[in-house]
Amino acid sequence: MPVLYHHWLSPAARFVRVLLAEKRIGFDLRIEKEWDRRPAFLALNPAGEVPVLVMDDGKAYSGVMAIAEFLEEVVPEPALLTGSADERYEIRRLVGWFHTKLGSEVTRHLVTEKLFKRFFGMGEPDSEAIRCAAHNLKIHLKYITFLVERRHYLAGQQFTMADAAAAAHISVADYFGNIYWQDWPHVKEWYVRVKSRRSVRTLLSDKIKGLAPSPHYSELDF
Amino acid sequence: MPVLYHHWLSPAARFVRVLLAEKRIGFDLRIEKEWDRRPAFLALNPAGEVPVLVMDDGKAYSGVMAIAEFLEEVVPEPALLTGSADERYEIRRLVGWFHTKLGSEVTRHLVTEKLFKRFFGMGEPDSEAIRCAAHNLKIHLKYITFLVERRHYLAGQQFTMADAAAAAHISVADYFGNIYWQDWPHVKEWYVRVKSRRSVRTLLSDKIKGLAPSPHYSELDF
Missing domain, CATH: 1.20.1050.10 (Glutathione S-transferase Yfyf (Class Pi); Chain A, domain 2)
Known part of the structure; x- marks a missing residue:
C-alpha cells in the first residue's frame, strides 16, 4: 500500500491526503518529523519536506504540485483538474x-x-x-x-x-x-x-496530543 | 501581441520569458513595479505579483506554474513538459x-x-x-x-x-x-x-540602470 509521509498540521500533506481519498487510493500515513532531517527521509526527498508519497513500487514523489499532477495523470478519475x-x-x-x-x-x-x-x-x-x-x-x-x-x-x-x-x-x-x-x-x-x-472528513479526526482543536473543528454543521 | 508584465531580475518572469521564446510566441515586455500596487495591475492579478501574461484577447494569466502549464497546453510544440x-x-x-x-x-x-x-x-x-x-x-x-x-x-x-x-x-x-x-x-x-x-540569450541583454551585471554575465563562453 502507498505510504504518505506527513505531519498533522502540514497543509501540503493535508492537500495530498484529500486528493488520494478523492481518487480512492488507499494509503498508510506515517508521521515524519522533517526537522530531524533523518537521512533515510532525505534520500526520499532531498528537499527534506513532507509530503512524500511512496508508491507500491518504492518510488518516492515529492513537491506538492508535482504529486498532484502525477496523481491526476495516473488516476484520472474522478477528475480534479478538468475542463478547458x-x-x-x-x-x-x-x-x-x-x-x-x-x-x-x-x-x-x-x-x-x-x-x-x-x-x-x-x-x-x-x-x-x-x-x-x-x-x-x-x-x-x-x-x-x-x-x-x-x-x-x-x-x-x-x-x-x-x-x-x-x-x-x-x-x-x-x-x-x-x-x-x-x-x-x-x-x-x-x-x-x-x-x-468523505475525503475531507478524514482530516477532521486528526488530534494532536496536547493541542486540542477548536470545539467546532470536526463538526459538519457549525 | 501578448504582453508580459515583469521586472528585470524576477526569476519567475525570466522563466516565462524563456518559455514564450522557446514556443516562438511573440510578446511585448512591460515593466511593472509590483511594489507600487497599481490598481490596474491588481485587477490583472490580485496577488499583485509579476509575471502576468496578457494574451491578445485581453485575458490575464498569473501564477508561475499555472502560466507554464497553460502555455504547454495551448502551444504544445516544442514540448517542454514531456515523456511518461x-x-x-x-x-x-x-x-x-x-x-x-x-x-x-x-x-x-x-x-x-x-x-x-x-x-x-x-x-x-x-x-x-x-x-x-x-x-x-x-x-x-x-x-x-x-x-x-x-x-x-x-x-x-x-x-x-x-x-x-x-x-x-x-x-x-x-x-x-x-x-x-x-x-x-x-x-x-x-x-x-x-x-x-536563443530563448535564454534574450535574458542576457538585460541591463539595469545603475547596476551593471558581472563581466561574464552575457558571455556565451566564460
Whole structure:
C-alpha cells in the first residue's frame, strides 16, 4: 500500500491526503518529523519536506504540485483538474495561490507560532506574527467569499484541486480556532459543503496530543 | 501581441520569458513595479505579483506554474513538459524545486539585499542575509552538479521547463556575480549549453540602470 509521509498540521500533506481519498487510493500515513532531517527521509526527498508519497513500487514523489499532477495523470478519475485549458489554468492558479500566498501569509505563521514554538520549547509565540496572520487571513477569506459568491466551488461548479488546497489550509487555521465563522457566511457555506465529503472528513479526526482543536473543528454543521 | 508584465531580475518572469521564446510566441515586455500596487495591475492579478501574461484577447494569466502549464497546453510544440507520467513528474518537481526552494533560499535574498535595498534606499544590504544566500547557493550548485553528471539536461536528455526554471534563477545569481564558475565545471557545462539557446540569450541583454551585471554575465563562453 502507498505510504504518505506527513505531519498533522502540514497543509501540503493535508492537500495530498484529500486528493488520494478523492481518487480512492488507499494509503498508510506515517508521521515524519522533517526537522530531524533523518537521512533515510532525505534520500526520499532531498528537499527534506513532507509530503512524500511512496508508491507500491518504492518510488518516492515529492513537491506538492508535482504529486498532484502525477496523481491526476495516473488516476484520472474522478477528475480534479478538468475542463478547458482556461478552466484548468484557473484551478492551477488557485492551487498555487493557496499553497504559496495563503501558506506564506497565514498558515506557516500559525503553525510556527502556535505549534512548533510550543512543542519545541522555542519560547513564547510571537504575538505580532499571529496578529499579522490573523489580519492576512481576513483578506483571504474575503477573496474566498468573492469566489464562492460566483461559483458553487472555488474554480467552478465542480469540486477540484482548488477546493482541496483551500480546505487543507482553512482546516489548519480552523484547528487553531482562527476563523470566526459568523463573520464569513459564504465561506462557511462552501466549507460545510466541502467538509461533508468523505475525503475531507478524514482530516477532521486528526488530534494532536496536547493541542486540542477548536470545539467546532470536526463538526459538519457549525 | 501578448504582453508580459515583469521586472528585470524576477526569476519567475525570466522563466516565462524563456518559455514564450522557446514556443516562438511573440510578446511585448512591460515593466511593472509590483511594489507600487497599481490598481490596474491588481485587477490583472490580485496577488499583485509579476509575471502576468496578457494574451491578445485581453485575458490575464498569473501564477508561475499555472502560466507554464497553460502555455504547454495551448502551444504544445516544442514540448517542454514531456515523456511518461514519471518523467513529467520529475520535470515538475524540479520546476517547483527551483522556484520554491532555490528561490526562497537564494535569489529572493540576493534581489532584496543587492537590488531593492539599494534602489529604494532601504538602508545597507544585510551582509548576513547575503552570506546565507551564498552558502545556500553552493548547496544548490552541488545538487545541479549531481543532476547534470547523470543527465544531459536537468530532467533528462532534452531541454525542458526544468532547465528554463534553473536558468531563470542561475542567471539572476550570475548577474550579481555570485557564482564562481571555476568551482562548478559541470554546472558551467550545462549553463553554456543552455545559454546558447536563443530563448535564454534574450535574458542576457538585460541591463539595469545603475547596476551593471558581472563581466561574464552575457558571455556565451566564460
